Amino acid sequence: MTTDAAARRKERRRAVEAAVADIRAIERDCGVTPDGLARMKERLLDLAAQADLFPAEDFPPPDGDVDFPANIYRIAEDDDHRFALYVQSARGALDTPAHNHTTWAVIAGIRGDELNRFYERTADGGVAETGRRVVRQGTAVAFLPDELHSIHVEAGDRVVNFHMYGLALDRLHEREYFRDDDRSWRNFPAQEGIIEARSG
Numbered sequence: 001m002t003t004d005a006a007a008r009r010k011e012r013r014r015a016v017e018a019a020v021a022d023i024r025a026i027e028r029d030c031g032v033t034p035d036g037l038a039r040m041k042e043r044l045l046d047l048a049a050q051a052d053l054f055p056a057e058d059f060p061p062p063d064g065d066v067d068f069p070a071n072i073y074r075i076a077e078d079d080d081h082r083f084a085l086y087v088q089s090a091r092g093a094l095d096t097p098a099h100n101h102t103t104w105a106v107i108a109g110i111r112g113d114e115l116n117r118f119y120e121r122t123a124d125g126g127v128a129e130t131g132r133r134v135v136r137q138g139t140a141v142a143f144l145p146d147e148l149h150s151i152h153v154e155a156g157d158r159v160v161n162f163h164m165y166g167l168a169l170d171r172l173h174e175r176e177y178f179r180d181d182d183r184s185w186r187n188f189p190a191q192e193g194i195i196e197a198r199s200g
């Protein structure tokens with residue numbers, strides 16, 4: 001590792017710890033509310049603005065033919081698995097179904113474009129799109145535990161962004177997603193294959 005890379009990692013750790021400490025305090029003071037989420041979003045945007053601390057070389061997407069064309073790097077998580085912060089590094093095409101999180105979630109862009117589509121449940125048990133927003137450098141989206149979204153990355157696009165959750169992704173066993181083909185709600189299994197990156 002070059003001296004520059006070591007210095008960057010040290011600075012990254014410091015910046016991540018400061019952001020997570022602030023987000024813990026926001027949740028404590030504001031609760032899991034629209035106002036609390038708005039403040040968390042702003043704080044994560046501040047961290048994302050330091051894009052040079054999160055270069056593509058430190059967070060590569062997966063190689064080869066994979067089912068899910070994104071790597072998820074764990075860069076913070078409390079001992080009780082709360083306040084989990086990930087760098088997600090995707091190379092399109094990536095499309096998820098509409099899903100909830102069962103905990104709060106914030107996504108903030110570092111580089112590249114990730115389309116977020118928002119949904120509400122319909123009376124007949126389905127979903128209806130209510131809006132969309134491209135997450136890129138300078139933009140973020142946030143969700144209460146029962147709110148729904150899907151994410152989309154175009155084929156060939158590289159996207160690096162933050163995904164942060166009130167509880168670690170590999171502990172979320174009760175998420176639901178909506179299957180368009182048979183219009184059913186299914187269990188969205190806890191995330192596997194998260195790459196440990198807290199030490200770096």
Ligand SMILES: [Fe+2]
Nearest residue numbers: 099101105149
């Ligand atoms: Fe999500």
